[in-house]
Amino acid sequence: MVVVTGVLIDWGGVLTTSLSDSIARWIREDRIDADHYHVVMREMIAHAYAGGDGESTVHALERGELDGPAFERDLAARLLTLDGVPPVAEGLLDRMFSGFERVEAMYDVLRDVRKNGLKTCLLSNSWANTYARDGWDDLFDAVVISGEVGMRKPEPRIFHHALGQIGLPGEECVFIDDIEANILAARALGIAGIHHRDAESTITELESLLRLTLRRA
Known part of the structure; x- marks a missing residue:
């Protein structure tokens, strides 16, 4: 044995x-459109962890090939607040994980x-x-x-x-x-x-x- x-x-x-608890707190505080966020993130994470074809910004971020600010700009452009505009990109990751x-x-x-x-x-x-x-x-x-x-x-x-x-x-x-x-x-x-x-x-x-x-x- x-x-x-x-x-x-x-x-x-x-x-x-948990990550989900921290994300939920950020969604409330930044007034993120939660439904839209979950659609975007499910696609990104499924591609990064379920063997999707090709590379993504998540692959590059996690390997250190893409820096945090560049990823924040990319992610912010995909998201919407409840006001219908993208969230502030600068500091986005810190806010997401602050919980x-x-x-x-x-x-x-x-x-x-x-x-x-x-x-x-x-x-x-x-x-x-x-x-x-x-x-x-x-x-x-x-x-x-x-x-x-x-x-x-x-x-x-x-x-x-x-x-x-x-x-x-x-x-x-x-x-x-x-x-x-x-x-x-x-x-x-x-x-x-x-x-x-x-x-x-x-x-x-x-x-x-x-x-x-x-x-x-």
């Missing part, structure tokens, strides 16, 4: 509160698995994000951010890169992410996958897989 000795974990929506909050239970899990001798790696697709990295040395053995390495999930090469950073084979690792396409890509490489929906269910699955108690009183 293979023993899991490494944890790869996403950031936004896993170590933070992210730390999920302390997930940070506690990382500390606990490291105390038990497992290696940890942050594996995050960046949308020109600014990451608050305070305390990361105590949480991660390696950090792999798509825009910094020129690769993105669900590309196999970024998983191989992350595994190389912690010196472990895929069969000895588990990957936690809130996007199913990324989980399926990891599993295809022999990495166990936990599709994150909330901290409670993820911790339960991880405890079972690692045979550890990871909950705090």
Whole structure:
């Protein structure tokens, strides 16, 4: 039986509160036409994560080939406010993600698995994000951010890169992410996958897989 000795974990929506909650807050505050936004974004995300033909601005943004301001201008031009005009492009991504909050239970899990001798790696697709990295040395053995390495999930090469950073084979690792396409890509490489929906269910699955108690009183 293979023993899991490494944890790869996403950031936004896993170590933070959900992306959908942050987006809903931004939609209210910027008075975005929500129905139009969801039509636009479903198409963009489906193309980027479901194997659509060709490359898109999402691919380029996540690999760091397109900078944040350029993507903001592109996205703003596709969207509408309730006043029927595009939203302000400058600072659009910061506003979209401003509702992210730390999920302390997930940070506690990382500390606990490291105390038990497992290696940890942050594996995050960046949308020109600014990451608050305070305390990361105590949480991660390696950090792999798509825009910094020129690769993105669900590309196999970024998983191989992350595994190389912690010196472990895929069969000895588990990957936690809130996007199913990324989980399926990891599993295809022999990495166990936990599709994150909330901290409670993820911790339960991880405890079972690692045979550890990871909950705090």
